[in-house]
Amino acid sequence: xxxxxxxxxxxxxxxxxxxxxxxxxxxxxxxxxxxxxxxxxxxxxxxxxxxxxxxxxxxxxxxxxxxxxxxxxxxxxxxxxxxxxxxxxxxxxxxxxxxxxxxxxxxxxxxxxxxxxxxxxxxxxxxxxxxxxxxxxxxxxxxxxxxxxxxxxxxxxxxxxxxxxxxxxxxxxxxxxxxxxxxxxxxxxxxxxxxxxxxxxxxxxxxxxxxxxxxxxxxxxxxxxxxxxxxxxxxxxxxxxxxxxxxxxxxxxxxxxxxxxxxxxxxxxxxxxxxxxxxxxxxxxxxxxxxxxxxxxxxxxxxxxxxxxxxxxxxxxxxxxxxxxxxxxxxxxxxxxxxxxxxxxxxxxxxxxxxxxxxxxxxxxxxxxxxxxxxxxxxxxxxxxxxxxxxxxxx
Numbered sequence: 001x002x003x004x005x006x007x008x009x010x011x012x013x014x015x016x017x018x019x020x021x022x023x024x025x026x027x028x029x030x031x032x033x034x035x036x037x038x039x040x041x042x043x044x045x046x047x048x049x050x051x052x053x054x055x056x057x058x059x060x061x062x063x064x065x066x067x068x069x070x071x072x073x074x075x076x077x078x079x080x081x082x083x084x085x086x087x088x089x090x091x092x093x094x095x096x097x098x099x100x101x102x103x104x105x106x107x108x109x110x111x112x113x114x115x116x117x118x119x120x121x122x123x124x125x126x127x128x129x130x131x132x133x134x135x136x137x138x139x140x141x142x143x144x145x146x147x148x149x150x151x152x153x154x155x156x157x158x159x160x161x162x163x164x165x166x167x168x169x170x171x172x173x174x175x176x177x178x179x180x181x182x183x184x185x186x187x188x189x190x191x192x193x194x195x196x197x198x199x200x201x202x203x204x205x206x207x208x209x210x211x212x213x214x215x216x217x218x219x220x221x222x223x224x225x226x227x228x229x230x231x232x233x234x235x236x237x238x239x240x241x242x243x244x245x246x247x248x249x250x251x252x253x254x255x256x257x258x259x260x261x262x263x264x265x266x267x268x269x270x271x272x273x274x275x276x277x278x279x280x281x282x283x284x285x286x287x288x289x290x291x292x293x294x295x296x297x298x299x300x301x302x303x304x305x306x307x308x309x310x311x312x313x314x315x316x317x318x319x320x321x322x323x324x325x326x327x328x329x330x331x332x333x334x335x336x337x338x339x340x341x342x343x344x345x346x347x348x349x350x351x352x353x354x355x356x357x358x359x360x361x362x363x364x365x366x367x368x369x370x371x372x373x374x375x376x377x378x379x380x381x382x383x384x385x386x387x388x389x390x391x392x393x394x395x
């Protein structure tokens with residue numbers, strides 16, 4: 001327990017460090033080699049991980065794991081896919097009976113999935129852990145922070161390369177403040193929690209990220225490049241501080257034999273948040289972008305507007321053959337529309353992060369842990385929660 005919080009902080013910082021190196025290495029490869037090199041470079045890394053994990057990583061297993069529930073796995077996939085499909089359809093084609101029907105069927109299947117997990121003796125996803133309010137708010141914090149960041153990462157690389165006109169390598173370098181802020185926040189979180197307590201740092205981190213997203217709305221218009229040194233760093237710093245501690249809470253809030261299930265839920269929250277961030281925020285931003293293309297002058301052919309509405313990168317191909325003045329005007333309209341779409345995404349993400357911060361501030365205060373335990377310099381969270389679980393299991 002004494003070392004776990006620091007270990008999770010190092011893990012989170014390593015994750016952010018990889019995210020910082022990825023766009024830079026990928027940009028270098030795209031500028032100097034075949035585009036498929038960005039995939040091939042990962043093969044030796046995965047091979048090294050596969051071999052190293054087999055020999056070096058200790059095993060942690062449930063002595064009685066129970067059977068793997070294939071039906072529950074199929075239910076989860078069958079519920080998420082139509083939900084995401086419906087959201088994307090609304091963004092591209094507007095509201096339709098098909099899109100709404102797909103979303104409703106996806107939601108219904110996910111409801112059946114949750115109900116099934118509650119009655120199974122060996123569930124695929126241990127939803128019983130959500131009965132602990134501290135665990136629930138920690139998982140939701142991770143989900144919503146990933147939701148917001150993925151929405152940003154959906155637009156920011158395109159903005160840097162197409163609107164600002166940077167090369168892939170330079171665009172990767174300009175995204176470093178986000179990753180470096182996450183590294184700094186992750187490593188600082190344990191010490192800050194020792195001084196101020198988990199509740200203050202988790203909620204404060206989310207509110208700092210909300211401020212960063214809100215600042216991005218203003219600075220994207222006023223200082224497109226210079227602002228990137230400020231607001232992404234604020235987002236990374238805040239999310240790094242919060243997620244380092246929420247992962248500690250998630251692992252600590254489950255008894256030893258259920259920590260694998262708790263970690264699985266945490267990872268599921270990341271993946272689901274990422275999928276929904278792409279679907280919801282990506283759809284919202286692109287809808288604003290497509291609506292902005294309506295401001296194109298009448299001299300722009302309808303076929304060019306339709307071709308440019310698919311992606312911002314398609315605009316350059318769409319204007320090929322048009323008179324230079326008409327082409328330049330359409331490119332300017334498209335760039336402005338895309339920037340407006342990204343600003344809307346940043347604004348929504350700011351609201352989501354602000355809600356998450358306030359929720360953490362309230363729930364962690366009124367939840368299962370007392371204020372003294374949340375502020376204790378030693379990681380007593382696990383000790384307290386495991387003791388409570390032991391009392392429940394004692395005849």
